Amino acid sequence: MLRNISRTHVFISVVFLLIFVGAIYIYSGNAVSSLSSCQPCYETHEPNRIVLETDVVENEEIKPSSNNGNWKIGDLTMQTGLKYAQPSTQIGRTDVNTVTNWNAPLVWEGTFDPVVIDAIYKKMDPRIAVIVFAVGKYTRFLKGFLESGEKYFLVDFRITYYIFTDNEEDVPRIGMREGRKITIVTVPSAKRWQDVVLGRMKWATMTIDKQIRKEADYLFMMDIDSVFHDRFGAESLSRLSAVLHRGYYKKTSRDGFPYERRPQSKAYIPAGEGDYYYTAAVWGGYLEDMYNLVKYCYNMSEEDKKNNIEAVWQEESHLNKYLLYNKPTKVLSPEYLWSDYDSVPSDIKVVRISQLVKNYAEVRPNGGH
Numbered sequence: 489m490l491r492n493i494s495r496t497h498v499f500i501s502v503v504f505l506l507i508f509v510g511a512i513y514i515y516s517g518n519a520v521s522s523l524s525s526c527q528p529c530y531e532t533h534e535p536n537r538i539v540l541e542t543d544v545v546e547n548e549e550i551k552p553s554s555n556n557g558n559w560k561i562g563d564l565t566m567q568t569g570l571k572y573a574q575p576s577t578q579i580g581r582t583d584v585n586t587v588t589n590w591n592a593p594l595v596w597e598g599t600f601d602p603v604v605i606d607a608i609y610k611k612m613d614p615r616i617a618v619i620v621f622a623v624g625k626y627t628r629f630l631k632g633f634l635e636s637g638e639k640y641f642l643v644d645f646r647i648t649y650y651i652f653t654d655n656e657e658d659v660p661r662i663g664m665r666e667g668r669k670i671t672i673v674t675v676p677s678a679k680r681w682q683d684v685v686l687g688r689m690k691w692a693t694m695t696i697d698k699q700i701r702k703e704a705d706y707l708f709m710m711d712i713d714s715v716f717h718d719r720f721g722a723e724s725l726s727r728l729s730a731v732l733h734r735g736y737y738k739k740t741s742r743d744g745f746p747y748e749r750r751p752q753s754k755a756y757i758p759a760g761e762g763d764y765y766y767t768a769a770v771w772g773g774y775l776e777d778m779y780n781l782v783k784y785c786y787n788m789s790e791e792d793k794k795n796n797i798e799a800v801w802q803e804e805s806h807l808n809k810y811l812l813y814n815k816p817t818k819v820l821s822p823e824y825l826w827s828d829y830d831s832v833p834s835d836i837k838v839v840r841i842s843q844l845v846k847n848y849a850e851v852r853p854n855g856g857h
Contacts, residue, residue: 560774566607573601584835588763588819593726596821597837600723609645609722616642617704617775619650619695620712621688623678627658629713629844634662634670636716640840645722648703652691671699685802689786696779708772709782713844714825720840726818728773728781730811734822734830736765748805753797754788755805757812766811768804769843770825773817784810 742762748755785806799805
């Protein structure tokens, strides 16, 4: 009897030990999806290969998220022997504000060391998704965006460009860096440019749920009619990063921001409220945080549609409403989206990406109206 009790105690002890060891393994940051005796495998792609995915189904139901967003920034470690300038506690940018009033970084050239921050994030090795829409005549901007992105955008990181288009034959084949690829998602054409803008929230929400959350840790939404001109690196990464609109970042009062001011709209922001005005042409963050924001913009646009109203700046209006009450964890200066229409002021030391001059009446499906 005593022998049987001892064996039972030993068995229970072993079970608890195994559970404890497993708990330590999970706590250490290793994702355990299933028991397996083989090493992790990664799909490889030819440098110029275009991956064709299933078309988006227009009436497909958007289901709730099934991913808990387990990917997080790890320890801020980097390899030994890295050479970089010693940081200073006394010298830095004095011509601009570098922190928000909720104590989030406001990122400008001269506020970070690119060597250090890229080295830290490369060690974490995140998978980064970029969603762009190239519908109708906007496919003409793909080549410039992709080729310049391969030169300047998060160089040496793993990138997937998700190109949403109504004409996959217009997607160019370009030379890609190792670990980077293109995925095409087919979407319907549109009769109004406003429908393209609003529709991208719907198609992005559906595709994140269906595919992207299995393939990415970070997500950027970007406008395709843009070209990278300089380094756009890991300093842009955070849980939720928003970009200051170039037209309203200096002297505009909050009541002068082009927020939606009609109370009938879900994007309504009353007078006397507001932090900054953010552009919807570049924004990014953790995959799940971006999913929540993109889906919010889609759902609120649908609510407005039921009430026969369209926000003054479509998804940008809903984006600004969301970010007013859900503060971004990092604010990027207008270096991260300038415009070729505007001269560059002295506080913008480098233009990292810029929107192109174009004839809106010619490229937009409804002539720019």
